[in-house]
Amino acid sequence: xxxxxxxxxxxxxxxxxxxxxxxxxxxxxxxxxxxxxxxxxxxxxxxxxxxxxxxxxxxxxxxxxxxxxxxxxxxxxxxxxxxxxxxxxxxxxxxxxxxxxxxxxxxxxxxxxxxxxxxxxxxxxxxxxxxxxxxxxxxxxxxxxxxxxxxxxxxxxxxxxxxxxxxxxxxxxxxxxxxxxxxxxxxxxxxxxxxxxxxxxxxxxxxxxxxxxxxxxxxxxxxxxxxxxxxxxxxxxxxxxxxxxxxxxxxxxxxxxxxxxxxxxxxxxxxxxxxxxxxxxxxxxxxxxxxxxxxxxxxxxxxxxxxxxxxxxxxxxxxxxxxxxxxxxxxxxxxxxxxxxxxxxxxxxxxxxxxxxxxxxxxxxxxxxxxxxxxxxxxxxxxxxxxxxxxxxxxxxxxxxxxxxxxxxxxxxxxxxxxxxxxxxxxxxxxxxxxxxxxxxxxxxxxxxxxxxxxxxxxxxxxxxxxxxxxxxxxxxxxxxxxxxxxxxxxxxxxxxxxxxxxxxxxxxxxxxxxxxxxxxxxxxxx
Amino acid sequence: xxxxxxxxxxxxxxxxxxxxxxxxxxxxxxxxxxxxxxxxxxxxxxxxxxxxxxxxxxxxxxxxxxxxxxxxxxxxxxxxxxxxxxxxxxxxxxxxxxxxxxxxxxxxxxxxxxxxxxxxxxxxxxxxxxxxxxxxxxxxxxxxxxxxxxxxxxxxxxxxxxxxxxxxxxxxxxxxxxxxxxxxxxxxxxxxxxxxxxxxxxxxxxxxxxxxxxxxxxxxxxxxxxxxxxxxxxxxxxxxxxxxxxxxxxxxxxxxxxxxxxxxxxxxxxxxxxx
Numbered sequence: 001x002x003x004x005x006x007x008x009x010x011x012x013x014x015x016x017x018x019x020x021x022x023x024x025x026x027x028x029x030x031x032x033x034x035x036x037x038x039x040x041x042x043x044x045x046x047x048x049x050x051x052x053x054x055x056x057x058x059x060x061x062x063x064x065x066x067x068x069x070x071x072x073x074x075x076x077x078x079x080x081x082x083x084x085x086x087x088x089x090x091x092x093x094x095x096x097x098x099x100x101x102x103x104x105x106x107x108x109x110x111x112x113x114x115x116x117x118x119x120x121x122x123x124x125x126x127x128x129x130x131x132x133x134x135x136x137x138x139x140x141x142x143x144x145x146x147x148x149x150x151x152x153x154x155x156x157x158x159x160x161x162x163x164x165x166x167x168x169x170x171x172x173x174x175x176x177x178x179x180x181x182x183x184x185x186x187x188x189x190x191x192x193x194x195x196x197x198x199x200x201x202x203x204x205x206x207x208x209x210x211x212x213x214x215x216x217x218x219x220x221x222x223x224x225x226x227x228x229x230x231x232x233x234x235x236x237x238x239x240x241x242x243x244x245x246x247x248x249x250x251x252x253x254x255x256x257x258x259x260x261x262x263x264x265x266x267x268x269x270x271x272x273x274x275x276x277x278x279x280x281x282x283x284x285x286x287x288x289x290x291x292x293x294x295x296x297x298x299x300x301x302x303x304x305x306x307x308x309x310x311x312x313x314x315x316x317x318x319x320x321x322x323x324x325x326x327x328x329x330x331x332x333x334x335x336x337x338x339x340x341x342x343x344x345x346x347x348x349x350x351x352x353x354x355x356x357x358x359x360x361x362x363x364x365x366x367x368x369x370x371x372x373x374x375x376x377x378x379x380x381x382x383x384x385x386x387x388x389x390x391x392x393x394x395x396x397x398x399x400x401x402x403x404x405x406x407x408x409x410x411x412x413x414x415x416x417x418x419x420x421x422x423x424x425x426x427x428x429x430x431x432x433x434x435x436x437x438x439x440x441x442x443x444x445x446x447x448x449x450x451x452x453x454x455x456x457x458x459x460x461x462x463x464x465x466x467x468x469x470x471x472x473x474x475x476x477x478x479x480x481x482x483x484x485x486x487x488x489x490x491x492x493x494x495x496x497x498x499x500x501x502x503x504x505x506x507x508x509x510x511x512x513x514x515x516x517x518x519x520x521x522x523x524x525x526x527x
Numbered sequence: 528x529x530x531x532x533x534x535x536x537x538x539x540x541x542x543x544x545x546x547x548x549x550x551x552x553x554x555x556x557x558x559x560x561x562x563x564x565x566x567x568x569x570x571x572x573x574x575x576x577x578x579x580x581x582x583x584x585x586x587x588x589x590x591x592x593x594x595x596x597x598x599x600x601x602x603x604x605x606x607x608x609x610x611x612x613x614x615x616x617x618x619x620x621x622x623x624x625x626x627x628x629x630x631x632x633x634x635x636x637x638x639x640x641x642x643x644x645x646x647x648x649x650x651x652x653x654x655x656x657x658x659x660x661x662x663x664x665x666x667x668x669x670x671x672x673x674x675x676x677x678x679x680x681x682x683x684x685x686x687x688x689x690x691x692x693x694x695x696x697x698x699x700x701x702x703x704x705x706x707x708x709x710x711x712x713x714x715x716x717x718x719x720x721x722x723x724x725x726x727x728x729x730x731x732x733x734x735x736x737x738x739x740x741x742x743x744x745x746x747x748x749x750x751x752x753x754x755x756x757x758x759x760x761x762x763x764x765x766x767x768x769x770x771x772x773x774x775x776x777x778x779x780x781x782x783x784x785x786x787x788x789x790x791x792x793x794x795x796x797x798x799x800x801x802x
Contacts, residue, residue, distance in 0.1 A: 011671040013760035015681050022676050030778050034786030042790045045636065057798050060633025077802040129571060135633060148562060 060134040063141055076133075083128040102127060107515050130515065143510055150509040159500055159507040165493050168442040174486035176441065178434035180427055181485040184471050184478045189228075191472065199468055200459045213451030221301045229425060236296040236306065237420045241289065242267070249316045256402045258316070260414045262309040264294050278304035299421040309418050313411050313431040319400045342382055349375055442490050446512040462491045543610035547618060554580075554621035558628070577626035578799070584622055585792060587615040589785070613655055620648045640795055643788040650781040657777060661770045668725040669763045675771035678715050678764050685757050685764075686712040692757075696743075696750045703739050704754070712761050715768040722770070729762045 007017040048056040053071035055061075062070055069075050076087045085103070092102055104125040130149045131141040147158050156162040167173065190202040206224045207216045221229070242248060242261030250257045265287055268279040282305060286298045296305060353371045356364050403411075415431035416423060426433045453462070460468060466489045471478035500507040561573045591612035594601055623644055632641045666672060673681060689712050693704035720727050736755045743751055 011760055011763075012756045013671075013685065015671065015673070015760060016684065018674065018677055022674050024676055030782045031786070033779065034783030037783050038787045038790040041639065041787050042794065045791075045794050056635040057794065058634050059637055073802065079801055082802070 058134055061137055062133055063135065063139040064137045065141060066133065067137065083126070083133075085127045088127040102516050143508075145508075145510050145515065147509050150513075150515075158502070159509070159511075160497060160502055163493060166443065166490075168488050168490065169492040173442070173488060175488045176437070177485060178427055178436045179425055179485050180423070181425065182478075182480075182483045183466050183485075183487075183489070184468055184483040187468060188472050197472075199472065203459050209451065214447075214449045216450065225425070226301070230299060230301055230421065232298045234297075234299055234421055236299050237417045238293045238295045239309075239418060241292050241294050243292075248312060251402075254402065255404065256400070256407070258407055258410060260313075260410065262294060262418060263312065264289060265305060268305075268308065276308070278308075303421075306419055306422065307433070310415055310431050310433065313415050313418075316411060317399055317403065317408065317431060346375065346378055346382065349378075440490070442488060447514060448512070462495055463489045464491065464495075465489045540610050543607075543614045547614035550614075550618045551621050554618065554625050558625050574626060574628075577622055578796075581619055581622035581626050582792060582796065584615045584619040585789070588612050588619060589789060592782075592785075613651070616648055616651045620644070636791065636795060636798070639791050640788070643784045643791060646784040647781060647788050650777060650784065654777045654781055657773055661774055664725050665767060665770055669766055671760060671763050671767075673764055673767050675767065675775065678768045678771075682712070682715050682761060682764055685761050686714075689754055689757050692750045692754050696747045696754075699739070699743055700747045700751060700754070707735065708754070708758060711758065716765045717769045717772060718765060719769070721766045722773075725766055725770075727762055727766055729759060732762065733759060 007019060009016055045056055048054060054073050055071070058073075061067075076083050078084055078087070089102065130145045132144070133139075133141070135144070151157060156164075164170065186206070187199060187202045190205045191197065191199070194202070194205070206219055208223075209215075210217055219225075240261040242263055243259060246259040246261075248259060248261070250259070265279055265282060265284050268276050272279065286296050288295045288297065296303075299306065349371070353368060353375065356368055356371075359365075399408075411431060412428075416428060419426070419428060419433055422433055426436070428434065465487050467478070467482055471483070477483075497507075499505045500511065557573070557577070588611075591608045594603070594605065594608045623641075627641075632638045689704065689708060693701050693708075696704075718727060733755060736751065736758065740748060740751050740755075
């Protein structure tokens with residue numbers, strides 16, 4: 001090594017220049033420090049993953065609902081397969097559901113009613129895509145779905161910005177409940193009877209909350225209407241009795257000849273045909289017959305004698321008897337049994353059509369064509385919860401072509417006469433008392449909790465379309481156009497937005513909407 | 528601030544600066560585009576895309592470490608690799624924010640990823656800053672340039688020469704040396720004052736020697752002047768020692784966390800694919 005003096009000096013202090021190459025200290029020490037730390041961290045994670053609970057690797061604790069699955073990663077996670085919806089269904093569909101209660105298909109059918117989407121397709125959106133886990137014990141997997149998830153398909157930024165007007169409001173859909181009802185007049189009467197001016201108390205006199213206070217129980221005639229309507233002394237109109245020698249309808253040339261009259265209780269009892277057992281139980285004391293006319297005193301709600309005579313008229317209009325005769329009357333069937341009854345009837349119709357297939361006679365082919373068309377329409381009607389169910393649906397809706405318009409009008413007028421005690425409340429349609437829709441046909445895809453709202457706002461704060469306050473107690477009745485049963489007295493979306501907005505009450509999609517149809521809705525979706 | 532740290536000073540880095548600006552703009556715009564109605568791909572697809580991008584940036588940044596260890600004739604010029612390392616590392620942070628949705632991490636691994644990522648990026652930016660600031664500062668304000676690894680030896684030489692000078696001097700210089708200079712010259716010293724004043728206030732610290740110079744006899748004036756030059760050189764070497772140490776030791780805050788981050792990312796990628 002050379003001496004310092006050989007190479008000179010530098011600086012004021014004459015520091016010696018380096019005698020040779022200065023070897024830097026070993027720089028690998030930095031790398032090895034990092035490797036040691038990384039090995040420690042990696043080792044901890046590997047041990048936790050292989051032998052421990054996986055908590056270190058997990059992206060946070062599971063929600064409270066899934067806390068029992070802590071440390072059981074394989075319960076949900078498939079190696080290199082993510083979280084498959086089948087793992088969710090293993091528990092959540094445990095009780096079976098043909099359509100797959102929590103599938104995207106169910107949601108799609110729920111929204112579109114396109115039943116072809118319900119089968120034979122893979123789920124398009126996995127459960128885990130919306131219900132993100134490992135976000136803490138307090139995470140509500142149902143409520144924590146972000147609006148962005150919905151917006152990715154529905155293209156709506158949020159409730160406050162982009163949510164369309166409710167369909168009934170945008171399309172001015174009337175309240176087609178099948179009733180002729182005047183809200184103002186009834187509220188006025190309730191206030192008169194009970195005293196006071198509390199309109200909302202008057203509302204609650206008829207609209208009784210359900211046990212969970214989310215909605216209202218169906219209004220029943222017996223509890224809400226019977227106090228005032230159909231008292232024992234109420235009578236039917238004086239109706240002509242059907243002459244024994246003159247049937248209701250008789251062929252005459254190319255047309256028909258009508259002799260409109262009602263069957264008396266005695267006539268029905270004498271025959272006692274299928275579905276006419278009511279006649280044996282009905283008291284004859286209420287009937288007064290005189291000079292070819294009959295009058296019934298003490299008409300009751302869903303009076304079997306009235307309904308029987310209406311059904312006779314419907315047979316005139318729709319002579320293709322078929323399955324309709326298997327059904328007693330629409331009013332006789334318990335509401336809960338209706339879907340089953342009509343599905344059974346439709347099944348019988350399908351069997352009949354299948355028996356005809358393969359025959360090449362022209363009339364058979366024409367009949368099959370008509371049957372298929374009618375069955376298709378019937379299936380759609382049955383799937384549509386807004387459709388009135390009555391026996392006319394099973395008469396193929398093929399009106400007797402021999403009937404003239406004048407004769408149809410004559411039948412309608414006679415039907416209205418028969419049902420005269422009923423028509424002060426009920427509406428009629430082609431000799432049929434329309435079924436009363438107990439559930440309102442609006443906001444069907446949203447959840448609304450009346451109980452949560454009514455403690456903060458009054459009924460009339462939202463239900464503003466019928467002007468109660470302008471007419472209650474007034475000498476003159478309300479303009480019929482303003483107090484019409486067809487008025488959909490439900491607020492438009494702007495009313496909801498008064499409170500539900502980004503800086504106030506929650507306005508997320510899941511505040512009102514469920515991705516998964518509830519069980520009741522799913523029943524209607526099943527083919 | 529970020530422009531001060533990352534802005535280009537050469538034509539080569541100007542190109543990389545523009546690439547970085549475009550990348551950063553895309554990283555910031557992508558989450559807005561993602562939330563627009565009608566944009567295809569669910570959140571998961573976008574998150575995965577950000578994840579792939581952020582992992583790619585990490586690999587780019589890591590590749591610089593490998594390139595440095597290659598022979599001089601390795602792939603690409605090293606200065607390009609440096610630019611890719613710096614700008615890729617900065618972009619890594621932007622993409623990481625997009626990948627995580629700027630949400631607080633959940634779980635130990637996620638926290639580890641966040642903390643190590645922040646540590647690596649912040650120390651990396653700090654490294655860029657001190658590498659741009661310290662070398663010019665050392666060369667512009669100090670009269671000596673000295674190799675970091677030689678400083679202990681040179682300081683030892685300065686100490687020995689100072690002791691020899693003091694021994695040859697009169698009593699007043701010897702006492703002054705023993706009381707005031709011996710401890711100063713004992714070895715290299717780290718002082719944070721050099722981060723704020725590169726000279727460390729050397730003039731005020733030498734003023735005492737100037738005062739003593741007026742009190743010593745004629746024979747010791749020359750020795751005291753030489754002693755003054757040695758003390759000044761020692762202070763400058765302390766400045767070099769402190770700041771060059773920072774240039775070396777910031778790597779301990781950058782490289783080991785980067786290696787830990789790499790392992791954690793590997794675990795994260797495995798966990799995502801496996802689970």
